[in-house]
Amino acid sequence: MDNTLYEVAIIGGGLAGLTCALHLSKQGVSVLLIEKNPFPNHKVCGEYVSNEVLPYLNSLGLDPLSEGAVPISTLKITSPNHKTLKTTLPLGGFGISRYAFDTLLYEQVNKNCDVVFKTVESISFQKEAFEIATQDSTMYKATYVVGAHGKRSNIDKKLNRKFIAQKSSWLAVKAHYQFDFQANTVALHTFKGGYCGLSKTETGAVNACYLTTYASFKNYNGIDDFQENNMAKNPNLKHFFSEAVPLFDSPLTIGQISFQPKKPVENHIFMIGDSAGLIHPLCGNGMAMAIHSAKLFSELFLKQQQTKNIDRSLLEKEYEKQWNNTFSSRLKMGRYLQKVVLNETASHFGFSLLNAFPGLLKTLINKTHGTRLR
Numbered sequence: 036m037d038n039t040l041y042e043v044a045i046i047g048g049g050l051a052g053l054t055c056a057l058h059l060s061k062q063g064v065s066v067l068l069i070e071k072n073p074f075p076n077h078k079v080c081g082e083y084v085s086n087e088v089l090p091y092l093n094s095l096g097l098d099p100l101s102e103g104a105v106p107i108s109t110l111k112i113t114s115p116n117h118k119t120l121k122t123t124l125p126l127g128g129f130g131i132s133r134y135a136f137d138t139l140l141y142e143q144v145n146k147n148c149d150v151v152f153k154t155v156e157s158i159s160f161q162k163e164a165f166e167i168a169t170q171d172s173t174m175y176k177a178t179y180v181v182g183a184h185g186k187r188s189n190i191d192k193k194l195n196r197k198f199i200a201q202k203s204s205w206l207a208v209k210a211h212y213q214f215d216f217q218a219n220t221v222a223l224h225t226f227k228g229g230y231c232g233l234s235k236t237e238t239g240a241v242n243a244c245y246l247t248t249y250a251s252f253k254n255y256n257g258i259d260d261f262q263e264n265n266m267a268k269n270p271n272l273k274h275f276f277s278e279a280v281p282l283f284d285s286p287l288t289i290g291q292i293s294f295q296p297k298k299p300v301e302n303h304i305f306m307i308g309d310s311a312g313l314i315h316p317l318c319g320n321g322m323a324m325a326i327h328s329a330k331l332f333s334e335l336f337l338k339q340q341q342t343k344n345i346d347r348s349l350l351e352k353e354y355e356k357q358w359n360n361t362f363s364s365r366l367k368m369g370r371y372l373q374k375v376v377l378n379e380t381a382s383h384f385g386f387s388l389l390n391a392f393p394g395l396l397k398t399l400i401n402k403t404h405g406t407r408l409r
C-alpha cells in the first residue's frame with residue numbers, strides 16, 4: 036500500500052493523460068500518473084496533429100515544432116478510381132511520431148509529478164476516495180480519478196462499460212517508411228473497406244497508417260496480400276507500397292477499435308481522450324481532442340478547487356455537459372463522413388460534389404475541428 040493520498044490519479048499516459056498531468060501539476064495539484072508501458076514507444080496512429088492545440092501546448096511549455104515536427108498545410112484525398120481532392124487545411128497542423136510526441140510530454144510530466152509504470156487492474160470508489168490496484172497488488176489512493184486509458188482497456192471491462200460488450204469491426208496497421216513525400220501534405224488515400232493516411236514525421240520518415248474492416252481484411256492472406264491486392268488498387272497506394280522502404284521490422288497492428296459513444300463520467304471517474312470517445316481517424320483530430328478534453332477537465336477541476344470544497348457531483352455534471360457540448364457533434368460528423376467514404380457510390384458522388392464546390396470540403400473539416408485553444 037502506498038499511503039500517499041493524491042488529489043488526482045490519472046490512469047494512462049497517452050496524450051490525454053500526460054497533458055492532464057502536466058496542466059494540473061503545474062498548478063500545484065498533487066498528481067499520480069499510472070501508465071503500463073515505459074517511454075518511448077510507437078503507437079498505432081496517423082501522427083498528424085491539428086494546430087488547434089498548438090497555442091495550448093506552448094502555454095504548457097511544449098513546442099513540438101522545435102523538436103522537429105513538420106508543419107503541414109495541405110490535405111490531399113484520393114480514391115481508387117483516380118479522383119483527387121486537394122485543399123489547404125483551415126488551421127493546418129504538424130507531423131510528429133507518437134514516439135517523440137508522447138516522450139516530449141512525459142519528460143515534462145516526470146519533472147512535475149509522480150509517475151509509475153504499472154498496469155491498473157481495478158479502481159474502487161468508497162467514502163469519497165478511490166483505491167487503485169495495480170498488477171503487482173500495490174494499492175494507490177486518490178480523491179479524484181481521471182480515466183485516460185485510451186480506446187480499449189482492461190479498465191473498461193472492469194467498469195462493465197457498454198461499448199466493450201459490442202462487437203467492433205475495425206482494425207488498424209501502422210509503420211514508418213523511407214519515401215519521397217511532400218512534407219507540407221497529409222494524404223488520405225481511400226481503398227475498398229478503408230483508408231490510409233500518409234504524412235511525414237520529425238525524423239523524415241513517412242508514417243503510413245490505415246484503418247479497415249475485418250470484413251474486408253479477412254478476404255486476404257495477411258498484411259502484405261491486403262496491401263498488394265486491395266489497397267494498391269488506388270494508384271497512389273500502389274506507387275507508395277512499391278517504392279517505400281519499410282523502417283520497422285514489421286508493422287504495428289491493433290484490433291477491436293470501437294467508435295461507439297461512451298460516457299464522459301463513469302463510476303465517478305472522469306474520462307478524457309479516447310476513453311471518453313474516439314472520433315473516426317479520417318478526421319485527423321483525435322489527438323487534438325484528447326489534449327483538449329484534458330484541458331477541459333483540468334480547468335474545471337482547478338476552478339472548483341478555488342471554492343476550497345469541491346462539489347464532486349457538480350464537477351461531474353459540469354464536465355459531462357461541457358464534454359458533450361464540445362465534442363458530441365464532431366463525433367457524429369466523423370461517423371457520417373466515415374460512412375460516405377466507405378460506400379463506393381456515396382464516395383464517388385462525394386468526390387464529384389466536392390470537386391464542384393471546393394469550399395464545402397473546408398466546411399466539413401471545420402465541422403470536425405475546433406478553434407485554436409489558448
Ligand SMILES: Cc1cc2nc3c(=O)[nH]c(=O)nc-3n(C[C@H](O)[C@H](O)[C@H](O)COP(=O)(O)OP(=O)(O)OC[C@H]3O[C@@H](n4cnc5c(N)ncnc54)[C@H](O)[C@@H]3O)c2cc1C
Nearest residue numbers: 047049050051071081082083155184185207308309321322
Ligand atoms: C488508425 C488510427 C489513426 C489515427 N490517426 C490520427 C491522426 O492522424 N491524428 C489524430 O489527431 N488522431 C489520430 N488518431 C486518434 C488518436 O490516436 C487518439 O485519439 C489518441 O491517441 C488518444 O489519446 P489518449 O491519450 O486518449 O489514448 P492513448 O494514446 O491510447 O493512451 C492511452 C494510454 O493508457 C495506457 N493504459 C491503458 N490501460 C491501462 C491500464 N490498465 N493501466 C495503465 N495504463 C493503461 C496505454 O498504455 C496508453 O499509453 C488515430 C486513431 C487510430 C485508431
